[in-house]
Amino acid sequence: MHLLTRVPSYASAIAAATLCVIAVAPVAAQKKAAAAIPLRVVVQPVDSAGTFMQTTGDLGATVPSEYVHGVDDVYAVMNDQGGLTIDFQPSATSPRQVYFDYSQPVGNATAPPASIPTYSGLRTHLTTSNTALQNMAIPSTQCIPLGMAFIDSAGTQYRNSYQARNIVSVDTSATAFGTITRLDVNTWLLESGSGLCNAANAHVAKLIMNVTSRGKTTYVDQGAFVVGFSLRLIRK
DSSP: OOOOBOOOOTTOSSOBOOOOOOOOOOSSOSSOOSOOEEEEEEEOOOOTTOOOEEEOSSSOTTSOEEEETTSTTOEEEEOTTSSEEEEEEOSTTOSOOEEEOOOOEESSOOOOOOOOOSEEEEEEOOOTTSOOGGGOOSSEEEEEOEEEEEEOTTSOEEEEEEBOOSOTTSOOTTSOOEEEEEEETTEEEEEOSSSSSOSSOTTEEEEEEEEEETTEEEEEEEEEEEOOOEEEEEEO
16 A cells, blocks of 8 residues: 545545544443553555555655644543544644545445535454453564544544444444554554455554434444555654
8 A cells, every 4th residue: 555645625535534533432441451651653655555644744655644642632542441542633723634535435335425524533442352452562572453543524423334233233243453563662554454454454444433323323334445564653
């Protein structure tokens, strides 16, 4: 995947997307698993299949794009429960956005409208089988469920689900896991590609739309898309 960085446009064919993993609490008890670590997050080329995560606000096409905790409103932390909390764009006035290309549906699927996001972020869905990311051995790899969501300019929230099972009404079993590898004491690599975790469904996410009426939210299955990512997580 070749990374693209660009200035957002309503005319863009690429739907705005926030990398917000809508986290379920870890199945394990809600207690501190490790000390929190602030991060530099580098959005980088994924693989030869093509890049589907796109960013704005930095260096230009095909150049890895960096989001740093505490800079440009970015919040990026390996949290004390052992997962990730990353807000690329906490509000509509934040200078950074994250986009996804929904041009590769898997079967019948409905892409979201192209739009400038008003929020973007990422969170993981660790289970009892997962090790806190800070406590991973060097080197080691594990498969983690996660989700990615965004709020568009009309106020509608969508999410890209990667094996996240917190919305029981939507089947995410044919999607990719996040594959996270600890490379050294300060660096982790989180990807959606093939390998240990994703023999059959590399880069595949289920797109889910939130519909709220009279205070009740329902979740609409928009279908599956090839939506890949590669994030290098570096201790700040």
